[in-house]
Amino acid sequence: MKTVTLALSFLFVSLVAMAQEKNGATITVTIDNVTSNEGKVLAGLHTAETFMKGPGIQNTESAIENGKVVLTFTNVAPGTYAIMAMHDANDNKRMDYQANGMPMESYGMSGNDMTMGPPQFNSAQFEVGVQDLSFTIRF
Numbered sequence: 411m412k413t414v415t416l417a418l419s420f421l422f423v424s425l426v427a428m429a430q431e432k433n434g435a436t437i438t439v440t441i442d443n444v445t446s447n448e449g450k451v452l453a454g455l456h457t458a459e460t461f462m463k464g465p466g467i468q469n470t471e472s473a474i475e476n477g478k479v480v481l482t483f484t485n486v487a488p489g490t491y492a493i494m495a496m497h498d499a500n501d502n503k504r505m506d507y508q509a510n511g512m513p514m515e516s517y518g519m520s521g522n523d524m525t526m527g528p529p530q531f532n533s534a535q536f537e538v539g540v541q542d543l544s545f546t547i548r549f
Contacts, residue, residue: 434486434538435486435538436482436485436542437483437486437493437538438480438481438482438542438544438545439482439544440544441479441548441549442477442546443477444474444477445477446477446497447473447474448499448500449474449499449500450498451474451495452469452495452503453469453481454467454494454495455469455491455493456491456493456494457491458492458531461529461531462528462529474497488537488538489537490537491520491535492521492535492536494529495549496515497549498515499515499516518547518548518549520534520535521533521534521535521536522546522548
């Protein structure tokens with residue numbers, strides 16, 4: 411009887427573990443115009459509070475293959491977000507700038523707004539609900 415009870419307990423625990431509910435949306439980002447395979451592409455998922463102020467609420471990075479990367483953010487709660495990405499060509503984990511303040515490394519954001527001046531959250535924002543999302547960001 412103990413063996414049957416133990417077997418049923420293991421079965422129940424494994425079924426519960428496999429049936430865990432998804433806690434949020436998955437966001438897949440493709441960048442296919444990276445200028446070289448050197449370094450990595452870094453990306454951050456931001457709220458209005460974190461945008462242009464440091465790390466995002468989720469951060470990821472990827473090696474570059476043939477000028478392309480695919481990045482994924484998982485379990486994203488419903489809300490308003492923006493994604494910023496940069497090509498960290500020298501793999502120093504930060505954006506490098508020229509003497510005049512212009513970025514030396516390629517970057518892009520959701521919304522693909524390429525106006526002059528610093529990126530704005532309003533230009534890059536998007537809504538996350540329960541559906542998974544896919545974006546293509548251009549550098």
